[in-house]
Amino acid sequence: MKKVFKTTLLFTILTIFMTAMMVPQQANANESLNILADAAILVDADTGKILYEKNADTPLGVASMTKMMTEYLLFEAIEEGRITWDQQYNVTDFTYQVSQDRALSNVPLRADGSYSIKELYEALAIYSANAATIGIAETIAGTEGEFVRLMNEKAVELGLEDTKFVNSTGLNNADLKGMHPEGTGETDENVMPARSVAKLAKVLMEDYPEVLETASIAKAVFRADTSDAIEMENWNFMLPGLVYEYEGMDGLKTGTTNFAGHSFTGTAKRGDTRLITVVMKAVDSEGVGSYKARFDATRALMDYGFGQFTKQEIVPAGYQFEDKQTLPVSKGKEDEVKIAVKEPITMMVRSSEKDAYVPELVLDESLLVDGNLEAAIEKDQVVGTVKLTTESGTDYGYLDGAAGGVEVITTESVERANWFALSLQAVGGFFSTMWTGAVDFVKGLF
Incomplete structure (x- = not known):
């Protein structure tokens, strides 16, 4: 009997202990979410509700996540009829020189080449091609410097706080062969806080949802069936079929420079829920930045959002x-x-x-x-x-x-x-005021 009693008591104590351990973990799940990045944010794309944030208001380098603003201005220019998808861009000396640097993300452009805006856009959205991005900027605004002015104006219009653009690509200005946009310095960098990056991603997808049709392409060929054909693999390795694939992932933009570290704006949809994540300067457990680190951080945020939250009225x-x-x-x-x-x-x-x-x-x-x-x-x-x-x-x-x-x-x-009714109200108000004044006067006598 004593043995049964001791066994029952031990089982009861263990049950109480395990319950006590489990409840705080559930209540504090967001506090224990360890995102190894300088900044991060998780947002419900439908409502803009922030589900998690870390250092989300500090301006940091954004690298090629900058290209989301270039995409916004491109779609806007197409919509307004200022340029067309089949419009041709003639390569300039600037874009030619940048395109030949394969250490940067690029599709090489011919010095005497002509490319459609659609071709350049696909290279931008899939392969983060920098010279192609500059070509789009020059087509829309004449010069990249003028395009940068438009970018900063749009940032103010969209309410992107603490945002500064100095070029259309997100490259370090120092990498632009001494031809950085007029009005900017060689050491200047594009900076945004994670909150503003998420807001830009949200408004881009709301105003121009077709951006995901291209951003979700895992692999493509630039100038297929020509001697200039180049295979392009999307830098978003979380897309279906790529090394870090994630269910529902269909965008949006990676970014990597020495200044910005390994950063990523991701978006995934499951059922009726679409989430937006931003991680900036992601690192691994040893403090080393890498592609894997930014996708691990993104996966943790996405799993947390899809696993812990539901839409509630x-x-x-x-x-x-x-x-x-x-x-x-x-x-x-x-x-x-x-x-x-x-x-x-x-x-x-x-x-x-x-x-x-x-x-x-x-x-x-x-x-x-x-x-x-x-x-x-x-x-x-x-x-x-x-x-x-x-x-x-x-x-x-x-x-x-x-x-x-x-x-x-x-x-x-x-x-x-x-x-007549208003007159009666006025008279009533008048006598009410007099009565109140008289009462106060009499009270004052005593």
Whole structure:
């Protein structure tokens, strides 16, 4: 009997111990995610919700991840009809010299050659070809220096904070054969924080989703069936069929220089979920940068995102705030109006943390006069937005800093009162003020 009792007691203690060990690990999974990189970020591409970040606001070298901005401006120029895919580019002395340096990522261009923009783009997107990228920049803006100006203007327009471009490729300016873009120095470098890199990737895929059609090509041949044919293997080795393949991976852009280290902006889709990852200056456990290190870091982020998070409806459409179901109305036939959340808020969260989020009302103060909305008020009039706060755990917010921009609206209309009713309200207000003043005066006597 004693032996049975001891065995049962030991089993119970072990069960309690194992449970205690497992719970903290689950609760602190994000804190224990050891990403070996100077900076990293994991984002839900649909909503911009940040699921993990490390040093994401520090500007660092971006190397060829720069080319995502070049791609954005290329698609924009095509869309606006300023250039076409079949338009020919005549090689300049600058692009010829750069293209002959195979130590850089390049497809060699003939000095007297002519290449279509489509050919150059495919070399850029698949093989990260630098001279081809410069050729696109010169075609769009005349000179790479002018193109760099457009890049920096677009960065401001897209809200890419702490971003500076000095060339179209991401190469070290020192590698540009003394022909770096005008207005930049030989030691200047392209820099961005991981948050801005992720934001650029997100807007590129949103505005021009066709970018993934080319970015997802694992292998291709430049100038096939000609004497200039060159095999191009995508530097994104996580694509299907390549050495570090990852389920759902279909983009987006690698980057490697001595200054930037081994960096990568990745994106993968499984089911209805698309994730964006950025790792900058990735290293292995020995502190050495490598292609494998950046893909290992990316895999860890992707596994964490797909494995730990699911899309959950945090706030339903029509939700009414417990402490603010109505707003006071002045000069109306009614003295209040009902308000509610216009659309549901759905975001990636851990299932265990769904109920930790609390919606808060952020009113548009510019619409209020002494705390009131003034009639007439239309149904579905926007009066504010929703802010989500969390009671536990870590919340990294959104790429744009907002909770998806979900609006709070009026759910009914309130007509403006006629002149007679307004007069009565004014008289009532007058006597109310007098009465309050008289009461205060009498109280003051005592």
